[in-house]
Amino acid sequence: MNLGPAPVSYRLPRAAATPAPATLPPAGLPGMDAAFSRLVPVVSGASGHPVTRTWHLLDNGDRLAELGVTPVGTVLCVHGNPTWSYLWREFVTAATDAAANGGEAWRVIAVDQLEMGYSERSGARRPLAMRVRDLGELTDTLGLSGPVVTFGHDWGGSISLGWALDHPELLAGVMLLNTAVHQPEDAPVPAPLRLALRSSVLGRGTVATPAFLETTLALAHPPLPTAVKQAYRAPYRGAARRGGIGAFVADIPVPDAHESAAELARISGGIRDLVVPALMLWGPTDPIFSDRYLDDLLDRLPHADVHRFEGAGHLVMEDVDYAAAALTWLGDRGLPADASAGGVPVPVESARSAGHSRPERAHSGARGEGEGEGEGEGGWAAAGQYPLWHYLDELQNSDETALIDMAPPGGGAPRVVSWRLLSRRVRQLACGLDRLGVRKGDRVSLLIPPGADLTAVLYACVRIGAIVVVADAGLGLRGLTRAVRGARPDHVIGAAPGLLAARALDWPGQKISVARFPRAAMRALDISATLAELIALGVDEELPPPPEPGDTAAVLFTSGSTGPAKGVVYTHGQLAAVSHALYAQYGVGRGTGLVAGFAPFALLGPALGARSVTPDMDVTKPKTLTAASVAAAVAAIDATVVFLSPAALANVVTTADSLTAADHASLAGVECFLSAGAPVSEPLLAAAARLMPAASAHTPYGMTEGLLMADITLDGIREALATRPLTDPTSALSSVGSAVASSTPTDVPAGPGGVCVGRATATTRIRTSALDARGRATGELSEVAGVTGEIVVSAPHVEDHYDRLWLTDRAARRGAVPGERWHRTGDVGHLDTAGRLWVEGRLPHVITTAAGVLTPVGPEQRVESVAAVARAAVVGIGPAGTQQVVVVVETVTPARRVALADPELAAAVRAAAGLPLAAVLVVPHLPTDIRHNSKIDRTRLGRWAGGILSGARMTRP
Amino acid sequence: MRVLVTGASGFLGRAVAAEIAAAGHEVRTFQRRPSGVPGVTDLLGSVTVPAEARLAVAGMDAVVHLAAKVSLAGSPADFVAVNVGGTRSLLAEATDAGASRFVFVSSPSVAHAGASIVGSDADPADPARARGPYARTKAEAELLALAADSARLRVVAVRPHLVWGPGDTQLVARIVERARAGRLPLLGHGAALIDTTYIDNAASAIAAALEQADAVHGNSYVITNGEPRPVAELLAGMCRAAGVPAPAWRVPAGVARGAGALIEAAWAVRPGVDEPPMTRFLAEQLSTAHWFDQRRTRTELRWTPAVSLDEGFRRLAASYDR
Numbered sequence A: 001m002n003l004g005p006a007p008v009s010y011r012l013p014r015a016a017a018t019p020a021p022a023t024l025p026p027a028g029l030p031g032m033d034a035a036f037s038r039l040v041p042v043v044s045g046a047s048g049h050p051v052t053r054t055w056h057l058l059d060n061g062d063r064l065a066e067l068g069v070t071p072v073g074t075v076l077c078v079h080g081n082p083t084w085s086y087l088w089r090e091f092v093t094a095a096t097d098a099a100a101n102g103g104e105a106w107r108v109i110a111v112d113q114l115e116m117g118y119s120e121r122s123g124a125r126r127p128l129a130m131r132v133r134d135l136g137e138l139t140d141t142l143g144l145s146g147p148v149v150t151f152g153h154d155w156g157g158s159i160s161l162g163w164a165l166d167h168p169e170l171l172a173g174v175m176l177l178n179t180a181v182h183q184p185e186d187a188p189v190p191a192p193l194r195l196a197l198r199s200s201v202l203g204r205g206t207v208a209t210p211a212f213l214e215t216t217l218a219l220a221h222p223p224l225p226t227a228v229k230q231a232y233r234a235p236y237r238g239a240a241r242r243g244g245i246g247a248f249v250a251d252i253p254v255p256d257a258h259e260s261a262a263e264l265a266r267i268s269g270g271i272r273d274l275v276v277p278a279l280m281l282w283g284p285t286d287p288i289f290s291d292r293y294l295d296d297l298l299d300r301l302p303h304a305d306v307h308r309f310e311g312a313g314h315l316v317m318e319d320v321d322y323a324a325a326a327l328t329w330l331g332d333r334g335l336p337a338d339a340s341a342g343g344v345p346v347p348v349e350s351a352r353s354a355g356h357s358r359p360e361r362a363h364s365g366a367r368g369e370g371e372g373e374g375e376g377e378g379g380w381a382a383a384g385q386y387p388l389w390h391y392l393d394e395l396q397n398s399d400e401t402a403l404i405d406m407a408p409p410g411g412g413a414p415r416v417v418s419w420r421l422l423s424r425r426v427r428q429l430a431c432g433l434d435r436l437g438v439r440k441g442d443r444v445s446l447l448i449p450p451g452a453d454l455t456a457v458l459y460a461c462v463r464i465g466a467i468v469v470v471a472d473a474g475l476g477l478r479g480l481t482r483a484v485r486g487a488r489p490d491h492v493i494g495a496a497p498g499l500l501a502a503r504a505l506d507w508p509g510q511k512i513s514v515a516r517f518p519r520a521a522m523r524a525l526d527i528s529a530t531l532a533e534l535i536a537l538g539v540d541e542e543l544p545p546p547p548e549p550g551d552t553a554a555v556l557f558t559s560g561s562t563g564p565a566k567g568v569v570y571t572h573g574q575l576a577a578v579s580h581a582l583y584a585q586y587g588v589g590r591g592t593g594l595v596a597g598f599a600p601f602a603l604l605g606p607a608l609g610a611r612s613v614t615p616d617m618d619v620t621k622p623k624t625l626t627a628a629s630v631a632a633a634v635a636a637i638d639a640t641v642v643f644l645s646p647a648a649l650a651n652v653v654t655t656a657d658s659l660t661a662a663d664h665a666s667l668a669g670v671e672c673f674l675s676a677g678a679p680v681s682e683p684l685l686a687a688a689a690r691l692m693p694a695a696s697a698h699t700p701y702g703m704t705e706g707l708l709m710a711d712i713t714l715d716g717i718r719e720a721l722a723t724r725p726l727t728d729p730t731s732a733l734s735s736v737g738s739a740v741a742s743s744t745p746t747d748v749p750a751g752p753g754g755v756c757v758g759r760a761t762a763t764t765r766i767r768t769s770a771l772d773a774r775g776r777a778t779g780e781l782s783e784v785a786g787v788t789g790e791i792v793v794s795a796p797h798v799e800d801h802y803d804r805l806w807l808t809d810r811a812a813r814r815g816a817v818p819g820e821r822w823h824r825t826g827d828v829g830h831l832d833t834a835g836r837l838w839v840e841g842r843l844p845h846v847i848t849t850a851a852g853v854l855t856p857v858g859p860e861q862r863v864e865s866v867a868a869v870a871r872a873a874v875v876g877i878g879p880a881g882t883q884q885v886v887v888v889v890e891t892v893t894p895a896r897r898v899a900l901a902d903p904e905l906a907a908a909v910r911a912a913a914g915l916p917l918a919a920v921l922v923v924p925h926l927p928t929d930i931r932h933n934s935k936i937d938r939t940r941l942g943r944w945a946g947g948i949l950s951g952a953r954m955t956r957p
Numbered sequence B: 001m002r003v004l005v006t007g008a009s010g011f012l013g014r015a016v017a018a019e020i021a022a023a024g025h026e027v028r029t030f031q032r033r034p035s036g037v038p039g040v041t042d043l044l045g046s047v048t049v050p051a052e053a054r055l056a057v058a059g060m061d062a063v064v065h066l067a068a069k070v071s072l073a074g075s076p077a078d079f080v081a082v083n084v085g086g087t088r089s090l091l092a093e094a095t096d097a098g099a100s101r102f103v104f105v106s107s108p109s110v111a112h113a114g115a116s117i118v119g120s121d122a123d124p125a126d127p128a129r130a131r132g133p134y135a136r137t138k139a140e141a142e143l144l145a146l147a148a149d150s151a152r153l154r155v156v157a158v159r160p161h162l163v164w165g166p167g168d169t170q171l172v173a174r175i176v177e178r179a180r181a182g183r184l185p186l187l188g189h190g191a192a193l194i195d196t197t198y199i200d201n202a203a204s205a206i207a208a209a210l211e212q213a214d215a216v217h218g219n220s221y222v223i224t225n226g227e228p229r230p231v232a233e234l235l236a237g238m239c240r241a242a243g244v245p246a247p248a249w250r251v252p253a254g255v256a257r258g259a260g261a262l263i264e265a266a267w268a269v270r271p272g273v274d275e276p277p278m279t280r281f282l283a284e285q286l287s288t289a290h291w292f293d294q295r296r297t298r299t300e301l302r303w304t305p306a307v308s309l310d311e312g313f314r315r316l317a318a319s320y321d322r
Helices: A061-067 A085-100 A128-142 A155-166 A191-197 A199-208 A211-217 A226-236 A243-250 A261-273 A291-300 A322-333 A375-383 A390-394 A419-435 A452-464 A473-487 A496-504 A519-524 A531-537 A572-586 A627-637 A646-654 A661-667 A682-691 A714-722 A806-812 A857-863 A903-913 A938-948 B011-022 B050-057 B076-097 B132-147 B171-180 B199-211 B231-242 B253-269 B280-287 B295-301 B309-321
Strands: A037-044 A051-059 A073-078 A106-111 A148-152 A171-177 A278-282 A305-308 A401-405 A415-418 A443-447 A467-470 A491-494 A510-513 A527-530 A552-557 A567-571 A593-596 A611-614 A641-644 A672-675 A696-703 A706-713 A755-760 A765-771 A777-782 A789-794 A822-831 A837-842 A847-849 A852-854 A869-877 A884-891 A919-923 B002-006 B026-031 B041-044 B062-065 B101-105 B117-120 B154-160 B220-223 B290-292
Touching: A037 A128, A051 A085, A051 A128, A061 A085, A061 A106, A073 A085, A073 A128, A073 A155, A085 A106, A085 A226, A085 A322, A106 A128, A128 A155, A128 A261, A148 A155, A155 A171, A155 A261, A171 A322, A191 A199, A191 A243, A199 A211, A199 A243, A211 A226, A211 A243, A261 A291, A278 A291, A278 A322, A291 A305, A305 A806, A322 A806, A390 A419, A401 A419, A401 A452, A401 A627, A415 A419, A419 A452, A419 A531, A443 A452, A443 A473, A443 A496, A452 A467, A473 A496, A473 A552, A473 A567, A491 A496, A496 A510, A510 A531, A527 A531, A552 A572, A567 A572, A572 A696, A572 A706, A593 A627, A611 A627, A627 A641, A627 A646, A627 A661, A641 A646, A646 A682, A672 A682, A682 A696, A682 A714, A696 A714, A696 A755, A706 A714, A706 A822, A714 A755, A765 A822, A777 A789, A777 A822, A806 A822, A837 A857, A847 A869, A847 A884, A857 A869, A857 A884, A857 A903, A869 A903, A869 A938, A884 A903, A884 A938, A903 A919, A903 B231, A919 A938, B002 B011, B002 B050, B011 B026, B011 B199, B026 B050, B050 B076, B062 B076, B062 B199, B076 B101, B076 B132, B101 B132, B101 B199, B132 B154, B154 B199, B171 B231, B199 B220, B199 B295, B220 B295, B231 B309
Parallel strands: A073 A106, A073 A148, A148 A171, A171 A278, A278 A305, A401 A611, A443 A467, A443 A491, A467 A552, A491 A510, A510 A527, A593 A611, A593 A641, A641 A672, A672 A696, A884 A919, B002 B026, B002 B062, B026 B041, B062 B101, B101 B154, B117 B290, B154 B220
Antiparallel strands: A037 A051, A051 A106, A401 A415, A552 A567, A696 A706, A706 A755, A755 A837, A765 A777, A765 A789, A789 A822, A822 A837, A847 A852, A869 A884
């Protein structure tokens, strides 16, 4: 876009140069304590003769002195345009409150930049370099001593980083809210700024009218309360007060000839050398500083901790509790050097901080060394692991079958791929990707349906250390878009539907197509290469060195059934450990015939040395898998192991009537099958087992963050059902204030129940962390039988961290033993005396009654034993600690509308539940997650039930 | 302990007098009609007459004050005279007579402005926002009682919510009578959760407040069974116990409130005949949730309800079978 004449020619309205002294803000602005406001005159010698300029700033220094606490350091907060120090009000207050309550004491100084807020209006233009210098003169005047952590928003980000570069002796860390330090060459200036920068608009939009200010204030999610908007507007009433806003916009250094371009380049380049801890709290829904700029910042500060607040935007500090997040981060860093600040927790993973986003970039290796077979496995040998491409190298001259696609894209007979061919294809694709500029640490989003193409591309990416981003189509287009945008892939490799979506929804990254399209279509879809072209490019198979075990391998997205889908980051070593766990648990190894009907595990077939077959099915719709397709796949590859999803398994059982005698004979050869992804009922597993009479039937317990944590067989399930009465039948209601609760007529003891998911797999350790009266998992990690608590797991194959979700990642960690990673699953359950794990529900679904905490799955199972009940959800309503229990049921004969259960049903449910129920509601259909159609969001259902039971209209849940 | 129980001819008062007497205390009752409670001494009179009140408290160690005008309609002046005036004079006489404990039996409606109550504890009494003359005057009286709390006269306020059981001529009898006549509507969808108090539990809680007065004086406690149920289920349970059909016809809650206001106004023209079938107060009570956090009540009064809701319904049914 043409930005018009050179920016130095911007002319602002005459009013913009109106001088005015600094003043204190009016009292009573919402959320801001006037006691923090002070005016500070600063003598500047920069222009040759000394001039005094007065700043307004928020400063809790005096308050900390009154409290008698010595600050551990100072946080220097710098606002952007067109805001003022008001935006830091919550942080100043929160930091002061923390100090008053005995926490770490941080002095917070939040400035109004000159010409802005309540600071002096000198009428002078202040380009970026001068603003950085101004800030330095202020901190000199204040006599600021270290350690100092900077905190910037919007253009305050650049200015605060400029100050940071100039004060290395004081600097202890940098924190940023949505900001930018560099305009990527290949990207347009954000549209709102483009508009504001037009010379015809600039003066009118920023100074003469409050349009720019109003546009910014409209970016909050949810919208700002009127009183808060008024507070933001307060120092900018009238054109004479808004000169700084216009000057700020005019100082945006585009094009490159701009007077501030050099200073911005100094800052954006200089921060690459910053080694202090960095934090970025980001609102992705920002039309100005989008994820693109976060990406750029992370490229410069690869060690930064990042949290993207899904749903928050440019005014991230108004949208989320950024103050608590920043204070938590400061506390974790243990920045203060002096020992008097004792009690500061030592970071669990100090060197390899968990929430950082792209450590992979930091150690991208130079290519050219150690080519050839096996040689790249040096670091792997030390780790005692096979890399994922081990068998692709070992079997590169084997004509044995590696893969069969029962229904290859485009139709036709099953496609059979030998190890020789697969190995060559992978090398050629890997080399081609490398030639195309795909580098180690680049992110590659794969939008290819399972089959030979996906397998080859996946292993090619893995081999060159490109990070594969895998999101399930089951997330739905919206969830998928959010996931792909959030993961910021550098490249997208896809089949037509994926590329169409990528184009239509403006997903980032270079596009590579599986198939060839007509030239016009290729252009329309912005496709830079096809797989065939990659293979041609990579025909000499010259490969860059392979990744090491500690390098990042993949970002897998969670199902989104428990909140927005989260990206889960695995290293190569961790993925190799997943494949080892599959080998150890199910004996899938070199030469095993594997029916790959469950994507995450199926993709590991080549890593295990197994022959895998993709059955004829629409993988995005597991219910399309028939018994005959499974039998055909088994026959094609002499499979002894079958992996399926629960939905697929259900349809296989439903369609079993169509099996021929030959089909039955094939299935009789299966030695092991498993259903993974969600719990499976005993009757379904038993029905499937009858189709594969020689097979042991398994169902594993795991999650995207830890794919194989426990396992149970059909026999194990039956054994568990028979022994369900557990250690202590009263533990479902872990009694609090027992003298009060125990003799209540409503306090009927009941066993915790749950779904038995078996014993921990070989390399997995499982503990529970007991729940307190408020339903929080605060107990020590314990192996004691019968302790209901949050399930916490540790294994070599547990994920590394959540992608750009530092707070989430921090919350998911337990235990401080160095070298051990404990992952909080968010599930609640208990271990029994036989070492088996029972899952009793999700942590947020724990009900806190006056008699104690209660987990939902056990009572649900008991209620589902009532003949008329098809499915039940047990939820809590009312305030935590005194909640009432409500059962919501789906009946066998579906109800036509929402209603109270009739007296007979209510009585039967109450009798079966074994605990006091306030109400029994009947609904036509319980809302479930998209992917598994089995997980019920009990939190939402509880809110709905709470509304109805306090007199709201009988809407559907 | 010598204990004066006022209002002992009422449904709850009788049970309280019997409970306290059974605990071994010497009980004198004070109301206009004989209490009919065995083992207690009846003194007939009115709390609104200071001389009679003085006579009643003479020689007593403790007062349990239940006497009140409780109906859902009537002249505002009567409510003030009995509920506020009566309490004021009884407090003054009890202080003069040197009594050391005073249990004021109040109602959760003293803190209820009409919205749903979902698991809250006893909020302060609020005469300005309480609904209807009964709740307003009880709120005023509770504030008077708690203001009189001192080291010498230790005052506790207890607020039993919707007391019912065999022999109840207020709640149960009216519901059953209207259901039998086919005049009992269900307001809204009937799913609003309501917590009630079985008569024996209300009596034992009041007795517990009397016993614990030294420790808990100056406070208010809501008393319930701690078993909220949908209002439709409660009404059906009472009707089933009495052998009458459960309410079948539904009135949208908003319409019922409007109708209640109209009927109240019409009744005001010809007072004293009967109580109106539907008041705004009742309409609100039956279409919004009312259930409470009972943790503090149970811990501090060292009391738990002995009779569950289901057991209560069984006892109610047995009383109708006789």
